[in-house]
Amino acid sequence: MSVGTAFHPRTAPLNRKMQWREWSGYFASSVYADAHDIEYNAIRQAAALIDVSPLYKYRVSGPDAQRLVDRVITRDATRLKVGQVYYTPWCDEHGKVIDDGTVHRLTETEYRWTAADPQYRWLTMNARGLDVHVEDETERVAALALQGPFSRAVLEAATGESFADLRYFRRRGATLKFDRHRIHVDVSRTGYTGDLGYEVWIPAERAVDAWDALIHAGADYGIRPAGMLALDVVRLEAGLILLEVDYTSARHALNPEQNYSPYEIGLGKLVELEKADFVGKLALAREAASGGPERRLVGVKLDWYDIEGLYSQQDLPPAISPSVDRSPAPVFRPRGGDQIGKVTSLGWSPILKQAIGLASVSSTCEAPGTRLQVEWTVEGHRGRVEATVVALPFLDLTRKRA
Numbered sequence: 001m002s003v004g005t006a007f008h009p010r011t012a013p014l015n016r017k018m019q020w021r022e023w024s025g026y027f028a029s030s031v032y033a034d035a036h037d038i039e040y041n042a043i044r045q046a047a048a049l050i051d052v053s054p055l056y057k058y059r060v061s062g063p064d065a066q067r068l069v070d071r072v073i074t075r076d077a078t079r080l081k082v083g084q085v086y087y088t089p090w091c092d093e094h095g096k097v098i099d100d101g102t103v104h105r106l107t108e109t110e111y112r113w114t115a116a117d118p119q120y121r122w123l124t125m126n127a128r129g130l131d132v133h134v135e136d137e138t139e140r141v142a143a144l145a146l147q148g149p150f151s152r153a154v155l156e157a158a159t160g161e162s163f164a165d166l167r168y169f170r171r172r173g174a175t176l177k178f179d180r181h182r183i184h185v186d187v188s189r190t191g192y193t194g195d196l197g198y199e200v201w202i203p204a205e206r207a208v209d210a211w212d213a214l215i216h217a218g219a220d221y222g223i224r225p226a227g228m229l230a231l232d233v234v235r236l237e238a239g240l241i242l243l244e245v246d247y248t249s250a251r252h253a254l255n256p257e258q259n260y261s262p263y264e265i266g267l268g269k270l271v272e273l274e275k276a277d278f279v280g281k282l283a284l285a286r287e288a289a290s291g292g293p294e295r296r297l298v299g300v301k302l303d304w305y306d307i308e309g310l311y312s313q314q315d316l317p318p319a320i321s322p323s324v325d326r327s328p329a330p331v332f333r334p335r336g337g338d339q340i341g342k343v344t345s346l347g348w349s350p351i352l353k354q355a356i357g358l359a360s361v362s363s364t365c366e367a368p369g370t371r372l373q374v375e376w377t378v379e380g381h382r383g384r385v386e387a388t389v390v391a392l393p394f395l396d397l398t399r400k401r402a
Contacts, residue, residue, distance in 0.1 A: 005053040006207030039226035046222035064130035095283030096250035142207035147197030158217035178213035194238025239393035302355035306385035
């Protein structure tokens with residue numbers, strides 16, 4: 001049975017339509033406003049507060065903490081400095097991705113590890129022979145994503161200190177201030193929106209106070225809570241992948257086709273084969289030496305006039321859902337060619353005014369400019385629309401890294 005997060009006393013009254021979804025055993029709001037495009041606009045034009053507490057969170061500590069992190073992730077953990085954050089995948093012994101998430105170096109011997117799926121057993125299995133302690137702190141640490149062009153201003157108003165020096169994928173401690181409350185938090189320059197933003201890591205018992213502090217500080221900046229529907233749109237624009245949508249965890253794969261290496265889901269640049277041995281290194285080295293996998297993740301832009309034409313054939317006005325479609329759709333070579341992949345996430349970008357999608361396709365079709373066709377169904381009638389491979393991300397905002 002799902003339960004509310006530590007922010008539920010504040011988020012529940014705001015979710016007036018009671019549009020909840022389940023996320024790792026917690027209630028997560030799909031949308032607070034009448035339509036999620038209002039929340040999308042807050043992320044892209046003002047500031048938004050997103051409850052991301054259901055993320056799994058682990059504290060890795062001890063003399064051999066670095067060795068464990070380096071043994072598991074595909075990136076070189078020896079180069080991760082205190083105050084720095086890595087985004088990284090980790091793999092099984094076959095080089096297939098189990099999950100992707102962030103690793104924050106808190107001190108010389110302490111890390112915070114976040115993941116979409118439970119990882120406690122995997123971490124402890126790989127900790128054998130090491131002097132290291134792995135602690136699941138998911139329920140003890142609440143988390144808010146403060147995202148949008150005014151997110152820095154909101155954070156500075158809430159803390160009374162400048163964050164202009166906190167660089168992209170860096171972290172530091174801070175204190176939120178509201179009335180007589182002082183809430184000690186950890187702030188990372190991270191997010192899942194492709195925009196300027198921060199994630200605030202908060203002791204669960206102070207979650208409501210932290211929410212109030214940020215909402216109060218953001219009142220002059222148009223801050224509003226945002227749910228999962230808006231988050232899905234912005235993460236697609238940013239070309240960010242989603243577990244069990246754009247790829248299947250190796251832990252859940254039912255057949256070989258459902259196993260993905262980092263090279264197959266756009267994370268090949270995060271594989272550092274020169275580092276010390278890590279789980280899956282041998283398999284990934286062999287894959288790289290062979291020229292890479294036969295399929296790759298790409299971005300595609302769909303031709304609106306082709307979409308419009310399919311609706312016209314049914315005497316209907318053109319329509320596209322404002323929500324991201326997570327159901328796979330076949331991708332074909334042009335002019336009635338054979339199927340060479342599938343679209344995994346498909347949606348409409350309000351800022352680009354374009355139908356966009358992430359697609360897993362043959363490696364022969366990964367070059368930007370390659371023409372493809374995507375299946376599109378109208379009133380039960382299947383058709384095909386022209387699509388073009390484009391470089392990811394679809395939307396690359398300079399303020400994200402500024």
